Amino acid sequence: MMEKFNSSQPIYQQIVEKVCRMIVRNDIQGGEKLPSVRDMAIKLGVNPNTVQRAYQELERQFVIETRRGQGSFVIDDDTKKETLRNELKTQYVSLFIKDMQEMGFTPEEIVRGVKEYLEPSVVTKGGK
Amino acid sequence: MMEKFNSSQPIYQQIVEKVCRMIVRNDIQGGEKLPSVRDMAIKLGVNPNTVQRAYQELERQFVIETRRGQGSFVIDDDTKKETLRNELKTQYVSLFIKDMQEMGFTPEEIVRGVKEYLEPSVVTKGGK
Amino acid sequence: MMEKFNSSQPIYQQIVEKVCRMIVRNDIQGGEKLPSVRDMAIKLGVNPNTVQRAYQELERQFVIETRRGQGSFVIDDDTKKETLRNELKTQYVSLFIKDMQEMGFTPEEIVRGVKEYLEPSVVTKGGK
Amino acid sequence: MMEKFNSSQPIYQQIVEKVCRMIVRNDIQGGEKLPSVRDMAIKLGVNPNTVQRAYQELERQFVIETRRGQGSFVIDDDTKKETLRNELKTQYVSLFIKDMQEMGFTPEEIVRGVKEYLEPSVVTKGGK
DNA sequence: GTGGTCTAGACCACC
DNA sequence: GTGGTCTAGACCACA
Numbered sequence: 001m002m003e004k005f006n007s008s009q010p011i012y013q014q015i016v017e018k019v020c021r022m023i024v025r026n027d028i029q030g031g032e033k034l035p036s037v038r039d040m041a042i043k044l045g046v047n048p049n050t051v052q053r054a055y056q057e058l059e060r061q062f063v064i065e066t067r068r069g070q071g072s073f074v075i076d077d078d079t080k081k082e083t084l085r086n087e088l089k090t091q092y093v094s095l096f097i098k099d100m101q102e103m104g105f106t107p108e109e110i111v112r113g114v115k116e117y118l119e120p121s122v123v124t125k126g127g128k
Numbered sequence: 129m130m131e132k133f134n135s136s137q138p139i140y141q142q143i144v145e146k147v148c149r150m151i152v153r154n155d156i157q158g159g160e161k162l163p164s165v166r167d168m169a170i171k172l173g174v175n176p177n178t179v180q181r182a183y184q185e186l187e188r189q190f191v192i193e194t195r196r197g198q199g200s201f202v203i204d205d206d207t208k209k210e211t212l213r214n215e216l217k218t219q220y221v222s223l224f225i226k227d228m229q230e231m232g233f234t235p236e237e238i239v240r241g242v243k244e245y246l247e248p249s250v251v252t253k254g255g256k
Numbered sequence: 257m258m259e260k261f262n263s264s265q266p267i268y269q270q271i272v273e274k275v276c277r278m279i280v281r282n283d284i285q286g287g288e289k290l291p292s293v294r295d296m297a298i299k300l301g302v303n304p305n306t307v308q309r310a311y312q313e314l315e316r317q318f319v320i321e322t323r324r325g326q327g328s329f330v331i332d333d334d335t336k337k338e339t340l341r342n343e344l345k346t347q348y349v350s351l352f353i354k355d356m357q358e359m360g361f362t363p364e365e366i367v368r369g370v371k372e373y374l375e376p377s378v379v380t381k382g383g384k
Numbered sequence: 385m386m387e388k389f390n391s392s393q394p395i396y397q398q399i400v401e402k403v404c405r406m407i408v409r410n411d412i413q414g415g416e417k418l419p420s421v422r423d424m425a426i427k428l429g430v431n432p433n434t435v436q437r438a439y440q441e442l443e444r445q446f447v448i449e450t451r452r453g454q455g456s457f458v459i460d461d462d463t464k465k466e467t468l469r470n471e472l473k474t475q476y477v478s479l480f481i482k483d484m485q486e487m488g489f490t491p492e493e494i495v496r497g498v499k500e501y502l503e504p505s506v507v508t509k510g511g512k
Numbered sequence: 513g514t515g516g517t518c519t520a521g522a523c524c525a526c527c
Numbered sequence: 528g529t530g531g532t533c534t535a536g537a538c539c540a541c542a
Contacts, residue, residue: 025232088231093241096224103216104153107246113221114242118235135524138532164514175534180516197514197541263539266517281488292529303519308531325526325529344487349497352480360409361473363502369477370498374491 011046015054020063023074024085031076034064139174143182148191151202152213159204162192267302271310276319279330280341287332290320395430399438404447407458408469415460418448 022028034040037055041048055072058064063084066072075081100110133139150156162168165183169176183200186192191212194200203209228238261267278284290296293311297304311328314320319340322328331337356366406412418424421439425432439456442448447468450456459465484494 021231025230089228089233089237089241090245092224092227092231093245096220097242097245099220100217102153103149103220105217109217111239111242111246113217114225114239117218117221117225118239140532165516166514177535178533181532183515194515195542196516199514268517277487281486293531294529305520306518309517311530322530323527324531327529345484345489345493345497346501348480348483348487349501352476353498353501355476356473358409359405359472359476365473367495367498367502369473370481370495373474373477373481374495 012050012054012057015040015044015046015051016057019054019058020084020088023063023081024088028074030074030078030081032074033070034072034074036071133174140178140182140185143168143172143174143179144185144189147182147186148212148216151191151209152216156202158202158206158209160202162200162202164199261302268306268310268313271296271300271302271307272313272317275310275314276340276344279319279337280344284330286330286334286337288330290328290330292327396434396438396441399424399428399430399435400441403438403442404468404472407447407465408472412458414458414462414465416458417454418456418458420455 019028019034023030028034034055035043037048037051041051044051055064055066059066059072061084062075062080064072064074097110100113105113133142147156147162151158156162162183163171165176165179169179172179183192183194187194187200190203190208192200192202225238228241233241261270275284275290284290290311291299293304293307297307300307311320311322315322315328318336319331320328321331353366356369361369403412403418407414412418418439419427421432421435425435428435439448439450443450443456445468446459446464448456448458481494484497489497
């Protein structure tokens, strides 16, 4: 498959995020087995060490669980998953808002812009 | 200075966006002269041709105006600037929302997340 | 082959026009594949970058469509082709008339001149 | 001044045409003296021999008259001037029509295109 | 000086 | 193989 990775961020971090996104989207179910380090490395076209490091990080964050001799499994805990979901949300939201504010957009403009984009037909008055 | 550029997007495109952002933020005033192609190239640590291409694209979008033998100047037109501002806003918002929806967040969650981040103290149940 | 190019106009522009003319003349059919950037470069005796730039411009004008790894293809859309035809017509006509008027010819003289040239036997007093 | 000349045509020919255009436009009056070969050469940034050849050609066509020790003068003959005017007209018209026909435009389209361009408001029915 | 074009040759991503 | 980007360095036109 050979993914494309940004050079501006460590590849292992990008793998971590990718797996998190897939879990949050339910592309991977709770309890499901992840591909082995070796398989994942081949699939992504990166060094197995890089995948290994990503899996370690995911385990440290209690996102996956590694069982010796069996493989790595997504934590089957809805509460944990909910937490992960929220973390991801906050992360993306904060990055977005940082960018927007850097460009000089006011909080009101940002909220309005998001609302308008989601419901283009609505005039979106009533803000505040 | 030597900027850092993503490998995932053409450098000339990143320069285009950078200049747009600076204009929208009023880091560069309308009518102001941009650094010459060569100077900008040195500043960014890229080839003059790459900057040239970025400037050309900016001119095609009526963001800058280039006068042969004199230099490139930011368009001095508040209407155009407002348009540019709105385009940038839409662009960033749509990218953000696409990402969020891909991760399975509902429109309500997205709006709430943004609002909460902007006014952390408010519980945001009734839109303030 | 080694074409001859005017020095008074960028080569890439001349290539753009050449391709447009060929499409309008039906020398190239809608949907047909153009020579690859490299082949065309050899054929015209210019650098591949120059052809690349021409093709890019043609794509920007929706005259061709380029599929990564496959090649560049003439847009297969008769409406678009008709538009292109009209644009070319206007372009040539306006250039011609500008030249004629610069030389001091009146509109009547221009029209008459064109008519006489097209139907040499007719005296063209009453528009036939 | 340093003019720009096409590489596709001999420079002396381009000078001939330029002078003809100026005469037809009445930029130069009948009987008026042209700059000396040397001055013209400097003005155009070309070799005096090139100008000399252009003046010879103009004299051959009875467009100018060279008087030993005095210089070159535009023929002061309205009939001749009218002829010149017609020759220029035919030349431009034929080139234009050749181009248009090469692109596949029919005589009707050509005439209509010219008329429409000259009087944009007119519907131009009634052709033939 | 300025921007604009062109060449030569490299490397990448996609198919 | 395809197109797309980038660099290095050259030359031109304009002012």
